Amino acid sequence: MPLSALTGTKLRDLRLAQGMRQAEVAQRAGISASYLNLIEHNRRKITPEVMERLADALQIDRAALAEGRNAALVEDLRSAAARSGTMAEVERVEEFVDRFPGWAGLLATLDARTLALERAVEALNDRMSHDPHLSASLHELLSSLSAVRATAAILAETPDLDADWAARFHRNLHQDSERLAAGAEALVGFLDARQGIEEQGIAAPQEEVEDWLRSRGWRIADAELAAGLEAEVAGLASSAARSLAGGFLARARSDAEVLPESALAAGLAALGPDPLLLSDRLGVSPLVVMRRLAGMADLQAGLVTCDGSGTLTFRKPTTGFPLPRFGAACPLWPLYAALGRPGQPFEARVQMAGQGERRHRVVAWAETRHPRGLRGPELREAAMLILPDEGEGPVLPIGSSCRVCVRGDCPARREPSILPVEGLA
Numbered sequence: 001m002p003l004s005a006l007t008g009t010k011l012r013d014l015r016l017a018q019g020m021r022q023a024e025v026a027q028r029a030g031i032s033a034s035y036l037n038l039i040e041h042n043r044r045k046i047t048p049e050v051m052e053r054l055a056d057a058l059q060i061d062r063a064a065l066a067e068g069r070n071a072a073l074v075e076d077l078r079s080a081a082a083r084s085g086t087m088a089e090v091e092r093v094e095e096f097v098d099r100f101p102g103w104a105g106l107l108a109t110l111d112a113r114t115l116a117l118e119r120a121v122e123a124l125n126d127r128m129s130h131d132p133h134l135s136a137s138l139h140e141l142l143s144s145l146s147a148v149r150a151t152a153a154i155l156a157e158t159p160d161l162d163a164d165w166a167a168r169f170h171r172n173l174h175q176d177s178e179r180l181a182a183g184a185e186a187l188v189g190f191l192d193a194r195q196g197i198e199e200q201g202i203a204a205p206q207e208e209v210e211d212w213l214r215s216r217g218w219r220i221a222d223a224e225l226a227a228g229l230e231a232e233v234a235g236l237a238s239s240a241a242r243s244l245a246g247g248f249l250a251r252a253r254s255d256a257e258v259l260p261e262s263a264l265a266a267g268l269a270a271l272g273p274d275p276l277l278l279s280d281r282l283g284v285s286p287l288v289v290m291r292r293l294a295g296m297a298d299l300q301a302g303l304v305t306c307d308g309s310g311t312l313t314f315r316k317p318t319t320g321f322p323l324p325r326f327g328a329a330c331p332l333w334p335l336y337a338a339l340g341r342p343g344q345p346f347e348a349r350v351q352m353a354g355q356g357e358r359r360h361r362v363v364a365w366a367e368t369r370h371p372r373g374l375r376g377p378e379l380r381e382a383a384m385l386i387l388p389d390e391g392e393g394p395v396l397p398i399g400s401s402c403r404v405c406v407r408g409d410c411p412a413r414r415e416p417s418i419l420p421v422e423g424l425a
Helices: 007-017 022-029 033-040 048-058 070-084 090-099 101-130 132-157 163-191 205-215 222-227 230-234 239-258 261-271 275-282 286-294 334-340
Strands: 302-307 312-316 346-352 359-369 379-389 396-398
Touching (some): 007 048, 022 033, 070 090, 090 101, 132 163, 222 239, 239 286, 275 286, 334 346, 334 379
Antiparallel strands (some): 302 379
């Protein structure tokens, strides 16, 4: 079990709690009092053998002196300090956790809650700003409301209206009122996060497919592709989602045929997650390699793809790299550089806004195809593989989308952020 950097401090606190003197503990452990004094002041490293003897001398469990359940808490607080940008004493975070574990846990919990609230604000902003289903619901609501108002005004302002016309207007009023009630119910259901997407049938088709894949851990094994997943696809709420899922499965089957899991695993072990090297060694398109790598759970990789318009057509997120649900993504993503130069690889170490010091290595590649020959349109597809990275060196500051990006000095900003921007009052 690893030792904490403050094992000596813990040792001293435990000794004092038992009312024992340094000389007494040192004698029981078979070491000198001066050596124990250096250990207690964290000025001398302690070997596992000496720690065993000191634990016996104090009649405590060795785990009480080792770095255990607080290690994750220490890392959480370091991440919180990095995200906040404050001048916190990060070098003393272990001491803080050891002395005040309750307060440390509270701060970590509040930081996690803040992150969750930021994600909720981002999702709500996306719905209000970009979601076509919300726009359609509001349009239907306003249209029905205008019709009801116009019909009611005619009935109220025309006392001598012919009976047949009055009956017709009453029927119209009843029908428009039902439309209004249905539109209001759909809108409330859309905004009510407690009701599921499948129940409401209001998710965008792409979201339905991605939610289905998320429920499977973003992985479909080759054996499952061969056996077929028609029953699961048939359970999706909308016909558009079922169509998209069918296309996804067809492409996944094609990828598995040209690049089986066994060949990919062998190439990955020999070359690492380099899409270009794997592509050259295995004789397949880099886009195929990227899609297959994104399905490997051990890599913890994310993947985004886009068409020639820059619209994201697939989104598999990864830790510390949030992806926009609607609208355009950050224009600084290497994905778009690759889209403009098909056949040329782009690699960068990036740092996402609002994610502290966490870094990722991204690799982007684009290809063209001409399904109708020389006289037909050129179609482009680009993909960006997102891998965790702990290396050193310069990074490219990027964001998720301008609406939720906190960088105040970004030269590519196209609209204001709804979050407090760094460097601005």
